[in-house]
Amino acid sequence: METLYSFDWASVKMEAALVIFAVLALLSAVALPRRFQTSVSALAFVGMYLALILACVFADRLMYCAYGCLIVICALLTSQMSFSFFDKLGRSGQSRNEYIAVVMMSAAGLILFGNTDNMMVAFVALECATICLYIMAAFSKDCASSLEAGVKYLIVGGFSGALMLMGIAFMYGAGRIEGVDFMYMGNFSAGLLNGFFKTGLVLVFAGVFFKIAAFPFQFWAPDVYQGAPTPSSAFFAVASKIAGVVFLAKICAYLNFNSADLLSVKEDVVLTLSVIAGATIIVGNLGGITQMRTKRLLAFSGISNAGYLLVLIAALLAEPSSAYAFNTVLIFYLGAYMMANYALFIAVGQFPEANQTAQTLSDYRGSFKKHPVVSLALSVNLASLAGIPPTSGFFAKLMVLVLAWYAQLYWLLGIMVAGSVVSIYYYFSWIRSMAEPEDKTPCQFAPTAAAKQTIVLLAICVLAISAAVLVFAGAQ
Amino acid sequence: MTECLTNFIVPAAMLFVTGMLGVMFKRNMITIFMCVEMMLVAAMLVFTAFASATNDIEGGVFVFFIIAIAASEVAVGLAILTRLFKVDDTLSTKEINTLGD
Numbered sequence: 001m002e003t004l005y006s007f008d009w010a011s012v013k014m015e016a017a018l019v020i021f022a023v024l025a026l027l028s029a030v031a032l033p034r035r036f037q038t039s040v041s042a043l044a045f046v047g048m049y050l051a052l053i054l055a056c057v058f059a060d061r062l063m064y065c066a067y068g069c070l071i072v073i074c075a076l077l078t079s080q081m082s083f084s085f086f087d088k089l090g091r092s093g094q095s096r097n098e099y100i101a102v103v104m105m106s107a108a109g110l111i112l113f114g115n116t117d118n119m120m121v122a123f124v125a126l127e128c129a130t131i132c133l134y135i136m137a138a139f140s141k142d143c144a145s146s147l148e149a150g151v152k153y154l155i156v157g158g159f160s161g162a163l164m165l166m167g168i169a170f171m172y173g174a175g176r177i178e179g180v181d182f183m184y185m186g187n188f189s190a191g192l193l194n195g196f197f198k199t200g201l202v203l204v205f206a207g208v209f210f211k212i213a214a215f216p217f218q219f220w221a222p223d224v225y226q227g228a229p230t231p232s233s234a235f236f237a238v239a240s241k242i243a244g245v246v247f248l249a250k251i252c253a254y255l256n257f258n259s260a261d262l263l264s265v266k267e268d269v270v271l272t273l274s275v276i277a278g279a280t281i282i283v284g285n286l287g288g289i290t291q292m293r294t295k296r297l298l299a300f301s302g303i304s305n306a307g308y309l310l311v312l313i314a315a316l317l318a319e320p321s322s323a324y325a326f327n328t329v330l331i332f333y334l335g336a337y338m339m340a341n342y343a344l345f346i347a348v349g350q351f352p353e354a355n356q357t358a359q360t361l362s363d364y365r366g367s368f369k370k371h372p373v374v375s376l377a378l379s380v381n382l383a384s385l386a387g388i389p390p391t392s393g394f395f396a397k398l399m400v401l402v403l404a405w406y407a408q409l410y411w412l413l414g415i416m417v418a419g420s421v422v423s424i425y426y427y428f429s430w431i432r433s434m435a436e437p438e439d440k441t442p443c444q445f446a447p448t449a450a451a452k453q454t455i456v457l458l459a460i461c462v463l464a465i466s467a468a469v470l471v472f473a474g475a476q
Numbered sequence: 477m478t479e480c481l482t483n484f485i486v487p488a489a490m491l492f493v494t495g496m497l498g499v500m501f502k503r504n505m506i507t508i509f510m511c512v513e514m515m516l517v518a519a520m521l522v523f524t525a526f527a528s529a530t531n532d533i534e535g536g537v538f539v540f541f542i543i544a545i546a547a548s549e550v551a552v553g554l555a556i557l558t559r560l561f562k563v564d565d566t567l568s569t570k571e572i573n574t575l576g577d
Contacts, residue, residue, distance in 0.1 A: 120538050127545045131552050138556045145574045147560040152575075154553050155508055159499055161549075162515035165542065166492060169519045172535055173481075173526035183534075223575040357575070 010058055014051040014068040015108040021047020022104035029097035037093025044100045048076050066331045067246050068111045070338055074239040075107035077342045081231035081349055084448055088354040089140060099139055103235065106132030110239055114246040119168045119183045122247065130157045133240060136232040137224060145357045149227025156210060156220040164207025170200030185254045192265050212244035212306045215279040225299040230356055233295055234345035237302045238338045245309045249330055252317050273314040274412045280307030281419040288426040292360045294348050297426060301385060304419055305337055311412055312400045318407035329403060333396040336384060340393055343381040343458040350447040361430055366438025367445045374452050377459035379431045384462045386427040387420050392466040484525030492518035505567040509553055516546050
């Protein structure tokens, strides 16, 4: 019998740190007067740094700690972005601290969701995180576009949650009838011939595809990212996508198709995942081509990146012997994606109006002349998303391609290369509009000192990590 | 056992599909939101049916978790919907369309 003392608290150290400090920050934000609100924010940041330190010092499971660190870094960057957002909105430090507390709780839920082996815990953690995400989407509560994004996310999130829950219910039932505990992911391979279980697994996958905005459940992403406050959009685009992908990857790593009667099931699963991955890449990139609004463009970029990540997962299923390399590639890809995306979302937030709903690429005209260093750093990050050679985005895509090659998914590899080539067009139209001279209206792009530093730092990380990869590859 | 299960699974599936169709085709945000909750109720019914048919407590306990989650989702959802109604003066999906190209 497990008690409060026998429970392995170290396995939830990051979630615990985040939740405890979030609650502390929330209570003190309500209790303390206005002049203490900056210290309350500092308290919240202490909690997030503590989670990072705990993960690094007690790194027991590498994948868990690496994934947790990515989510906490997302929460840190979003909280940092919220400072200038709430200043522009003219709201007090108290509502900013409430926002940061919600971000931290959501991050804790996402970390637990990506790490648990139990479907019931996964569902509860996911819903805890998602409810916080609804609040984040609708946080500017006098702005119609933000509320509309919140409602759309609410409906889509509730729908996908219900699909997933129905799936879990069927899996539970199949497990009870067969006498196997199908709530534990390690037993999933035993259920692949059971009709109830298969239906359940399909529903769970559909629910997660909603979360990571994969085809055919990608339609909500552009609207929600466009309407939500920019710090929240960044968190949706990066943190919740990372969590969904890691969850899928974990299920797929547990599936094994070794017995002979499962070979046809394996072929079907790999084919279905590949088709979804290919369609996601095509839809994301085609949508991006004609897109002029920056936040929608980033949403389509996120959709196509979900496609590339699904290619990686399909490759894992087709070739399970690549499992060791798989985790490294996954974390590397997610890290590269996170850095480039956050740099761009921070840049999107650096305009005088609070909600960048209507911001287009042409608003960036003349920024190279006005802010050469930041624009150069942004170009590096855009090149990383497009997968241009010296950046880490290139190495991430290359590794995915290599794994897909080993798994013999050649046509998927072709779609991925073609999609990347198309994506260069729209990422570079952003760089081009930064390089163009400004029109009659002067360039509104005015990054704060903190934003400048963060964007440049992220660009340096994007380059430094690829240098590290080169050194590592040279040493081998 | 199987017969007793079918008596519950079929209505649950009907509830689930009704909710799903409602989400897709209804025009009022509140109705859509209620349909989402209906889908959750269908899943709960499946859990309870399996739990009682196989004499297990785990599924029944999980239903309580789901009720708690659904309640907090409704709290947040209704707050957002009432704000939206105050700002936009409508809850029809036809008229709420500030987002887009």
